[in-house]
Amino acid sequence: MNRAKLDSIRGAGPAILPSVLNCDFGNLMAEVDRLREAGTEILHLDVMDGHFVPNLTFGMPIVEGLRRHTDMPLDVHLMISDPVTYAKPMVDAGADMLTFHVEAVKDPVEVAGKVRDLGVGVGVAINPGTPLSELDVCLDSVDMVLVMSVEAGFGGQTFNPVAIDRIRELRSRYPELLLEIDGGINLSTIGAAREAGCDLFVVGSAIISSDDYTVAVSELNDAMMSANGGSR
Ligand SMILES: O=C(CO)[C@@H](O)[C@H](O)COP(=O)(O)O
Numbered sequence: 001m002n003r004a005k006l007d008s009i010r011g012a013g014p015a016i017l018p019s020v021l022n023c024d025f026g027n028l029m030a031e032v033d034r035l036r037e038a039g040t041e042i043l044h045l046d047v048m049d050g051h052f053v054p055n056l057t058f059g060m061p062i063v064e065g066l067r068r069h070t071d072m073p074l075d076v077h078l079m080i081s082d083p084v085t086y087a088k089p090m091v092d093a094g095a096d097m098l099t100f101h102v103e104a105v106k107d108p109v110e111v112a113g114k115v116r117d118l119g120v121g122v123g124v125a126i127n128p129g130t131p132l133s134e135l136d137v138c139l140d141s142v143d144m145v146l147v148m149s150v151e152a153g154f155g156g157q158t159f160n161p162v163a164i165d166r167i168r169e170l171r172s173r174y175p176e177l178l179l180e181i182d183g184g185i186n187l188s189t190i191g192a193a194r195e196a197g198c199d200l201f202v203v204g205s206a207i208i209s210s211d212d213y214t215v216a217v218s219e220l221n222d223a224m225m226s227a228n229g230g231s232r
């Protein structure tokens with residue numbers, strides 16, 4: 001991978017990124033095919049270590065398997081305590097965008113630089129309870145901010161509207177910064193996030209728990225596109 005994929009992620013916005021967190025892992029490749037056929041273009045992969053968050057998901061072997069299966073860009077959300085150690089293995093496995101949590105590291109500028117040196121896009125994520133000012137030091141060092149609209153760790157949680165104010169504030173301060181929102185995005189919440197100026201919308205259960213992924217993605221897409229997209 002190289003930073004060219006970052007351009008394709010940036011160029012895709014506004015876009016819906018399905019999270020496979022709550023999908024049928026016994027049929028992961030078929031699930032990815034269904035998401036692709038439903039019209040999504042970028043996969044969001046939630047990596048959890050059971051330490052930074054109280055949940056465990058998957059690591060490099062699954063990312064590598066997905067990389068062999070699909071040419072969709074892989075947006076990897078690292079909910080792990082030690083993103084630096086796992087950054088290169090994740091890039092070698094096929095990640096195109098690596099997002100670490102600001103709460104997990106002492107020096108986000110240094111971590112962002114190390115990820116960028118690997119040739120991929122770098123994002124920084126922030127939980128709803130963390131002051132937005134924690135990001136100030138590193139906003140010039142990242143390609144994307146992932147504004148969490150739930151506390152990281154589990155799919156299917158209720159949307160926290162503080163994320164809307166955060167997206168609006170970041171958009172007004174950084175008109176060109178790529179902004180992603182993650183957690184509780186559904187037909188009731190996606191429009192407000194778009195109006196606040198968000199580019200990338202991670203959706204887990206609102207797609208995965210539907211009977212028909214194509215219908216779910218299409219309805220979400222309509223709601224997203226019919227909202228006024230702020231300053232971008
Ligand atoms: O990072 C996370 C959870 O920590 C997310 O990516 C969720 O997987 C999104 O799922 P829903 O909230 O849409 O169900």
Ligand SMILES: [Fe+2]
Pocket residue numbers: 019044045046077182202
């Ligand atoms: Fe996520």
